[in-house]
């Protein structure tokens with residue numbers, strides 16, 4: 009067995025592990041990064057990149073159709089082979105060599121294999137060549153990502169259904185697709201496949217996109233139905249069967265939905281099983297970490313990104329990775345002792361305050377910070393202002409532009425704590441909201457942030473006017 013000592017071991021070379029490792033190397037420490045599959049992880053090969061690559065051509069086509077003049081120039085439908093080929097380019101044909109080059113150029117040591125904790129700061133990596141025993145002088149970082157949660161539906165586990173990996177890497181467009189789960193992944197992939205030509209049925213046991221304000225989710229629901237998606241909301245699933253090579257989904261009301269493929273996208277949980285956490289008296293269902301990612305009972309152990317289970321988004325995981333990486337470096341130099349101060353360079357405070365998120369459907373939903381309900385649940389004294397997006401910029405952007413905006417104000421401090429926009433192409437409006445929330449910009453100063461005319465950003469002015477400024 010080979011043995012190696014390094015300053016820090018990072019397990020998992022997804023976007024988050026890569027960023028943690030790079031930050032630690034930047035601070036002058038040595039890092040071994042361990043990866044059992046592709047360097048770059050879920051986001052690059054089976055999640056963000058391929059799903060957005062599948063959605064973008066449909067959005068571009070629809071944008072042209074939404075404006076008189078360009079609408080008349082659209083005479084065909086999506087070329088699904090070109091769409092899939094472009095998706096393959098964005099996933100580098102599932103070849104991670106360019107990411108491996110980046111890792112090496114950054115000064116990180118990469119070991120391929122499956123890692124497992126064997127004791128305090130000890131990790132064992134196994135691959136086809138045998139095993140390597142690693143010892144970290146300072147810290148071990150778990151950046152192992154998340155695993156799809158499969159609901160206990162009768163018959164489901166016996167069938168070869170699609171998870172998001174299969175849906176984002178498919179080589180053919182199925183004639184029909186049933187999507188189980190009305191979250192972000194389900195909504196995005198339902199629309200992508202409907203626009204590529206599949207007959208899509210989406211089944212959700214509650215509403216569609218239940219984590220977002222109802223008016224925003226309703227606009228997405230309308231968009232999906234316009235694309236031909238059948239929405240079966242507030243509908244339970246009783247069982248799933250093989251109906252002669254087709255999936256046969258029996259709903260709780262007895263209705264049957266049949267399709268060529270079945271996509272199960274019903275959430276994810278931290279990928280912590282098989283890591284040896286039990287030997288440290290830790291629960292593999294989830295870890296208790298502080299704002300620097302440090303595990304409460306074991307100060308040498310950290311968790312970041314999906315593995316930490318706080319926010320399952322690439323950009324937020326990379327943010328956690330920067331904070332954790334810098335905290336490990338600072339602690340190794342005696343510059344940080346105990347938990348980090350909120351909003352310091354070592355604390356991922358925005359995780360609980362101002363997470364920006366985008367649902368890349370058409371229309372889109374973007375949200376930063378808290379919904380009204382979440383803010384009220386947190387005990388804040390909040391007000392809500394909402395309106396339809398109807399400004400010169402939006403009507404120029406698309407004929408019959410339909411959108412909705414909401415801001416949630418902390419009335420005790422007169423600052424924004426939540427902003428949501430829904431409508432075509434609102435994603436680029438999001439960062440202004442994130443800055444206003446993180447910067448705790450007082451509303452009477454935000455009043456001086458003048459939106460350019462004629463852009464969709466003018467909705468900010470309408471919101472502030474309606475609020476009473």
Ligand SMILES: Cc1cc2nc3c(=O)[nH]c(=O)nc-3n(C[C@H](O)[C@H](O)[C@H](O)COP(=O)(O)OP(=O)(O)OC[C@H]3O[C@@H](n4cnc5c(N)ncnc54)[C@H](O)[C@@H]3O)c2cc1C
Pocket residue numbers: 019020021022023024025042043044045046047048049050051052054055056057059060121122123124151152153154172176193279283312313314315319320321322323324325368
């Ligand atoms: C369909 C879909 C679309 C998404 N779209 C978006 C989006 O548009 N924007 C966004 O921000 N987020 C999106 N997400 C979420 C995003 O993909 C995740 O938040 C992100 O990939 C998490 O990164 P990570 O590095 O924590 O985990 P991962 O990318 O999962 O990386 C973890 C890595 O650890 C490795 N690993 C695990 N265990 C071990 C072990 N024991 N030894 C060695 N290696 C190990 C794995 O092989 C993997 O490569 C999407 C998710 C899905 C499912």
Ligand SMILES: NC(=O)c1ccc[n+]([C@@H]2O[C@H](COP(=O)([O-])OP(=O)(O)OC[C@H]3O[C@@H](n4cnc5c(N)ncnc54)[C@H](O)[C@@H]3O)[C@@H](O)[C@H]2O)c1
Pocket residue numbers: 159160188189190191192193194196211212213214217218245273274275276319320321365366367368
């Ligand atoms: N644009 C993006 O940023 C993006 C896109 C896709 C995924 N993601 C991330 O990936 C994660 C996983 O996405 P997701 O859509 O699978 O999760 P999700 O948590 O967003 O949605 C899961 C959905 O499945 C439903 N569900 C759960 N159990 C069920 C059951 N037994 N039967 C029927 N429905 C059930 C839930 O009610 C929910 O609507 C998300 O947390 C999200 O952060 C992000």
